[in-house]
Amino acid sequence: MTLPSLPELLAGAHVVALPLATRFRGIDVREAVVFEGPEGWTEFSPFPEYDDAEASAWLAAAIDFGWAAQPAPVRTRIAVNATVPAVDAASVAGVLARFGGCRTAKVKVAEAGQRLADDVARVRAVREAMGPEGRIRVDANGGWNVDEAEHALHALAEFDLEYAEQPCASVDELVELRRRVKYMGIPIAADESVRRAADPLAVARAGAADIIVVKAQPLGGVRRALEIVDEAGLPAVVSSALDTSVGLSMGVALAAALPELDFDCGLGTSALFTADIVTPPLLPEGGGLTVGRVTPDPERLAALAASEDRRAWWVARLARCHALVTSD
Incomplete structure (x- = not known):
């Protein structure tokens, strides 16, 4: 699998903020980055307190799910x-x-x-x-x-x-x-x-x-x-x-x-x-x-888009983690 470049990831990246019905893990809103690869939509959403080294495993997972065919299911x-x-x-x-x-x-x-x-x-x-x-x-x-x-x-x-x-x-x-x-x-x-x-x-x-x-x-x-x-x-x-x-x-x-x-x-x-x-x-x-x-749903992506400052935070994090993933 050829790893996607950072511009490829960012071109279709959506940073979203989903409200919780009940406070959970100390948060009321869950943020995530979703983007579409050749195999379908995928997600990068390490919790904010995780450092870049730990979060990079989450990005590796997101890239694998979006850019590589997955193991065959044995149940439906x-x-x-x-x-x-x-x-x-x-x-x-x-x-x-x-x-x-x-x-x-x-x-x-x-x-x-x-x-x-x-x-x-x-x-x-x-x-x-x-x-x-x-x-x-x-x-x-x-x-x-x-x-x-x-x-x-x-x-x-x-x-x-x-x-x-x-x-x-x-x-x-x-x-x-x-x-x-x-x-x-x-x-x-x-x-x-x-x-x-x-x-x-x-x-x-x-x-x-x-x-x-x-x-x-x-x-x-x-x-x-x-x-x-x-x-x-x-x-x-x-x-x-x-x-x-x-x-x-x-x-x-x-x-x-x-x-x-x-x-x-x-x-x-x-x-x-x-x-x-x-x-x-x-x-x-x-x-x-x-x-x-x-x-x-494109309308839900728009309605649940994170604020500009939170998008900037996630984009910067994604860039740092991408550098770690591609250096391995």
Whole structure:
């Protein structure tokens, strides 16, 4: 594959700002750059706090998805989970209602400024809304130390957790926590310890997780993520990074190409936006998404365009990351 030049990328680049229905990851608006390559539309949307070295993997993924043919899918539909931000218990039902037919919910916990009691109330509300057949997983984004995580999982165990995602930040902590809670039968999943690690396979080698969470953009693209899953030898869940529908289609392509997929995927997050650039957005229907590329609506691209100063910020970032990608 011949890498596109920076002028090629910028010629069709759209910087967009999508409003969120509920504050998530500390933000109310999600910004992204989308552009069209020979293979279709693609997305570059590393979070603003990530440095250029980390963000360059996201650009490599975007270029690969837009300029190279992708691995063949082995399934045509992907079951997805609802995502419940760190809202109060009374707001849970309204959040779940945005995710059509999902049988699984991922619930954010360990939010800064909140207490374990808030997490327990939120997870209880999810269980009550979904009933005994619903599947519930919690995601702490590395927010607990080992003792806090052990205590929290004891408190949440009554809700029959499918797994706990990134309860602690480091691989060593995950190893110790997994040892402590193994008798409880709650699997440990690693997310940040895979996608933000210099060595994404360290988790598997250390025996620090039962499941790995993979995201196409942070790992450098669909092909690289598939390689990591294969080398790790662990069950995988494909998730999004709060992408637009274009970025979600990249995650769907990854999930569709995995040889085995035993868990519902975190690719229904367009439901967290009040507006998206694709008409209709890539929203869960009957608890799943159809595999395939999507194309933005020109009117939505215009309506959701970021401000000029934010466009300038993203263009400068794109240029810096492009220099890193093309120097490798």
